[in-house]
Amino acid sequence: MILYLFLRNIRTTLIIGTSIPISVIATFGLMYFSGISLNLISLGGLALGVGMLVDNSIVVLENIYRFRVEGYSRTEAAVKGTLEVAQAVVASTLTTIAVFLPILFVEDMMVSIYFGEMALAVVFSLMASLVVSLTLIPMLSSQLLKVENTDEKERKGIRKGFKRIYDAFDRAFGSIEKAYKKLLTWSLAHRKNTILLAVMVFLGSLSSIFLVGVELFPASDEGMVNISVSLPRGAEIHQIDEVLLEVEENIASIEEIDTVVASVGGGGAMGAIISVFTGGTQGSIMARLSDQKERNRTTAEVADEIRGLVKDIPGAEISVSTAGGFAGIAGAPISIRIKGDSLEDLEKISQDFKRMIEAVEGTKEITTSFSERMSEVQVHINKYSAATYGLTTSQVANSMRNAVSGIIATRYKLDGDEIDVVLKAEDSITESLANLQQISIPTAAGDNIPLNQVANVSIERSPFQIDRSEPQRAVTVTGQIGNRDLKSIMRDIDGALKEYPLPQGYTYEIGG
Structure with missing residues (x-):
């Protein structure tokens, strides 16, 4: 329908419409031979590519139609029209592919897994559309495309059924066309001003780069808050249970919380594995919030209130995080890895880094991997x-x-x-x-x-645990971000850590 609103020809619409399923099927074939399955990520990439599938076909078809109007035969128009724009179509497709290809070479595991297949799906769909536009479209045009107004009755029948839609579209598009014509006329008559304005817009857009925040994954409002409770090693299960009960009592007054599920240690094989590494001294509470439409606060705002309610519980280390979305999969956005030889020095440096990062606005839940002794x-x-x-x-x-x-x-x-x-x-x-x-x-x-x-x-x-990075021992300081973007927070953290006098032989790496 959208194609027909613009093309106003049932034959051209059918030709373009045919290219879409052919390109999608060809994309499925390329995905199969590349070992890519149909999943949420690859389908997302395919959805992005479908929006660009018809671009090449429309350009080729419109040029073929122009040659037909000029009096060329179907075959001549198909050949000349395709060859005239072939180089431009290939160049435009390759520039778009060049935007997605670098994602395949990113070394970060999370980016490679979650965006590699999406990038390939987009690239494959664009390659398929390029081949279709340069082969199938000219062939169909040579057989079906007509300049004569032979389907006037058919168009009248279609127009009669959708008269209001067509009239509204004609009025809207006509207004846009008139406005664009005036703007184009003015630009051609005032070339210097047009160029000056374009340069100013470009320079202004460059300055906005430093104002736009940067983060790997946007914050999501999944309605799930995870509360992790850790007690000193050697603590009994009933002690963990008592702390969990106290946490539940403290957060019971929060209206947005719908259900609460608490667990001590964990069951099954995974629980046994976790107990080995944690000493069996951990518990967790998963708080599910009411539906987003039924509450006035976001998950992050509720999590902030929970932090304030549980921070003073004695004898326990409690961390609160929002669950769900890609952010949870990617891990902590703030990660500083400190490497050195002495455990005592690493412990001191990591604690100093922790205090310095906590002083940066927008940081929260700062912890170190240096386990308790x-x-x-x-x-x-x-x-x-x-x-x-x-x-x-x-x-x-x-x-x-x-x-x-x-x-x-x-x-x-x-x-x-x-x-x-x-x-x-x-x-x-x-x-x-x-x-x-x-x-x-x-x-x-x-x-x-x-x-x-x-x-x-x-x-x-x-x-209890000693981490190593290559030949040296290592400690990692991690944390979450709050009401600021990751880019500005990491800039402040980097500036603060550069002032710290590291002992000789000790280094740190900023990640996240």
């Missing part, structure tokens, strides 16, 4: 003392492992199944440092000596 037993074997008893460090370590973890002494068969018989020391051996120091170590002479004769056993506090 936990108690662990460290055994330092004195290889010289061990050698006097004919022992090596590996023999001492194996004896300790056998006492604490046990060793398979034999296997017992029952109904076709083998059951391991594990021999180890009593469980009380790990209940105190004194008991550990008394672990019996067999010597080469056949005697047994306590562990503290050949090793120093102590309880130390160390990080």
Whole structure:
């Protein structure tokens, strides 16, 4: 219908309309051979490409029609009309393709996954439309295109059914055409002023580059708020449950919250995996808000109120984030990775960076990957003392492992199944440092000596997890953004961090 409103010819409309499904089908073929499936991302790219599919075909068809009006035969008009604009059509298509192709070479994993297929779908659809416009359109034009007014009766019938639509379109488009004609006449009569005005608009648009914010994904209002609660390692489940109950009581007064789902630790295989890395000391609350039409505040505004209500709960580290959308998939928008050798220095630098970033307007939920220190037993074997008893460090370590973890002494068969018989020391051996120091170590002479004769056993506090980046240790400071765009926030953060006196051998990288 839109094509017919402009072309006003049923034959030309059919020719152009035929090019759309042909181009889409050809695009599906290219996607198949490239291993791209039909999904939300690729269909989004195809939707972008469909809007540009008819451009090349219309340009070629209109030029062919011009040659037909000038008196050329169908075949001559198709050949001359296509060749005259072929170079321009190819150039315009390639310039559009050049805009999307660089996305395929972006190294960032998130951009590559979520926009690579979209870019390919657009490129494939444009390539298909180019081939169709230079081959199918001339062929159909040579067979169907007529200059004579042979379908006047048919057009009258169509006009009669849609008279109001056509009249309204003619009035609107006629007004636009008159205004454009006046503007074009004035521009041709005032060339210097036209060029000066164009230059001013261009310079003005350049200045706006620094005013427009930059971020990877726009904020979404999905109506989901995630509240993560973390307690010190060693905390009991009932303690986490008590904190979650307190959080629920604090946020119960928020009118926008519809339902609340709380979980401690987690169930299933994923919950077990999470418990290994978190020490089983985490819980979460997922708050679902009422429908967007039924509330006056956005998800981000509700999340800000929740932060204020739960920030003073003692003994727990609580973070609040908005769930859903691409932003959640992409991770934290603020990410600074600090690399160095000493854990103590990294901890100090990361805490300093955290305080500096928190002072920047628009930042929130600033955390570091430097996990809290936990108690662990460290055994330092004195290889010289061990050698006097004919022992090596590996023999001492194996004896300790056998006492604490046990060793398979034999296997017992029952109904076709083998059951391991594990021999180890009593469980009380790990209940105190004194008991550990008394672990019996067999010597080469056949005697047994306590562990503290050949090793120093102590309880130390160390990080639960140590990250590395290439050969160095690393700590990452991450955070969320609030009422400012990411570009301006990162500019302020970069300016603040440049003033920090990093020790020699320590570096940081800004990401996000």
